[in-house]
Amino acid sequence: MTYGKDMPGSLLGVPDNWTAEGGGTSLLKSQRLAVLPIDSYDLASEFSVVDDHEYGGEYDAFTFGSWSSHVLANGSGADSDTSFRPHGGRMALTELGKQLPGIMSLVTEHFPLDRLQWVRIFRAQDAILAPHVDFLEWAEPGTRLQIPLRTSEDNLHSENDIVYHLRRGEVWKIHTTDPHSTRSSAETARLSLCLDFSGADEPIAIRKEIPATEPIRLIERPEATDVELKELLGVGNDFSPETMRSEFRRFVEFHFERRSHAAATYDWYEEAARLTGNADMAAKARAFGTYCIEKRADGEAFLW
Structure with a gap:
């Protein structure tokens, strides 16, 4: 290697x-698809629920520091069903998802549900992920969207040789089949909504977005x-x-x-x-x- x-x-x-300032944008394969009106949702109390929710450690091999994955919806609706994998059915709410109606409203009001398979929140504080490629385990990659719900400018993503920042409410289609990573700050625990859809090539129709007024922030x-x-x-x-x-x-x-x-x-x-x-x-x-x-x-x- x-x-x-x-x-x-x-x-x-x-x-x-x-x-x-220039060529980095054209080389970035991940795409900002939209910006959601996240300020119209009262989510502060639900963030506290996520902060207090236990994590089972399924992805500890990739993570360093305080990083955790919290499942709001999956193929079974079971809280114990936490390791991501594609499935053929429709998603079902977990007990955690039922406790977070505001966040789930954000999902259902803006995204199609027919291909949506998993809804998770990634929490990271003073944490870093090993550079990795997703979906190596399966023959066909899906489509992964991330939407930061709580973040700061010190929370960063990387893809290949580019480092960039996802602002709160931005909807990003993560290019998962090239090496990528994330790093979070020690002060603000980052909460990022992760939506996994079946099919890698079909576009996701996002509803009720607002105009993106700021340029993509490359570091x-x-x-x-x-x-x-x-x-x-x-x-x-x-x-x-x-x-x-x-x-x-x-x-x-x-x-x-x-x-x-x-x-x-x-x-x-x-x-x-x-x-x-x-x-x-x-x-x-x-x-x-x-x-x-x-x-x-x-x-x-x-x-x-």
Whole structure:
């Protein structure tokens, strides 16, 4: 797995023609589809319900910090049915979904329900996701929309070599089949509504949207210096089998702070592990990259 020197730009994988003000927008595959009148919904009390809701840890392999997934509707209506998978039926409300009528009204008033399969809220605070590709487990990807309900400017998404911000109420079609990640701030717990629809190519008809008045917010990051990159790789000197999972977070942080490709995170991580001289750790680092962005089976769990 190599996402560094073979990519345009450099080891950091930055295309030569990329600029935060210009070319980055044309290269961003995720799309802002609409803006919802979210201020017309009184959701503050429902946010508190989500904040207090327990999370079962189904996606802990991908997450670092306080990140959780909360299911409002799925194929069964069961609270215990929390691991995403496509299904052929219509969605059913879970007990949590029944406690959040305002958020569900936001869904039903603006989105078609015939293809909608899952409604979830992702909560993140001082958290980061491993760069990953969704839907590797299934033959056909679906359509995933995200709508931030509570956020701040410090909460960011990335896709390939681009970092960008989703504003509150913006409806984004996430390009899930390229490596992407998110990072949240420590102060504001981000709540993002996630809607999964069957079918990857059919458009989603959104109703009652309002005009988008602000340009898409791309985040400009400085180039990494050789010294910074060597320092990052030198972290591997402190690796051990017990700490290598927690050490991974700083490699993703580097991607958000310096111009780099999300997938290059795994090259750096594997190289840092290799520099320890421990072949088993290098193999584990390589296997984690494969699991996150190349290949994994339905229900497969990554064991550190």
